[in-house]
Amino acid sequence: TTRPGSSNEHRIAGHFRKVLENCMNNLVPAIWLDTRQMRGVIAEEFYLGDYPNDPDFSQLEHPPEPLPPAWYDGKLDEADRLLLYGQQFASCVTAAQPRDVAAMLRSTPRSLMERAAINQLMPSFGPCLDKGKSMQLDAAWLRAVVADALYRSVKRWQSVTAVAKEGGN
Secondary structure: OOOOOOOOHHHHHHHHHHHHHHHHOOOEEEEEEOOOHHHHHHHHHHHHHHHHOOHHHHOOOOOOOOOHHHOOOOOHHHHHHHHHHHHHHHHHHHHHHHHHHHHHOOOOOOOOHHHHHHHHHHHHHHHOOOOOOOOOOOHHHHHHHHHHHHHHHHHHHHHHHHHHHHHHH
């Protein structure tokens, strides 16, 4: 729920890094996850834990989930705005193709299955960018931001769909 790039997020990530440091030894050398990757890994694990089987996305309304308004509070520098733009992009891609995002999260990083899922997602990239904007993507970044977007969105989609069905009866 913290804004990407916020001081609160960096503080929380610092706590996670301390835990990681305690897990490192001669057999497991130190690793470094930037805050974005850490956020994505946590969201991915929460999603996979909450949904051992994906919801039937064809039965859910799945509009792009707006970013929390509080994320726009305060003074945002260019780096903050870029992080939020990446989150909006991920929300759009996730809403356009939630099944393919879920397939990506169920694949092993850098595997052929992950590459296939990314290829399936590519048609939504252009429509999810603002006119005249471009973005350089790598698989790790994409995986992190869509994991965050899917985890934030799916419970909302389920509740919106349930309310719509109740209203239609």
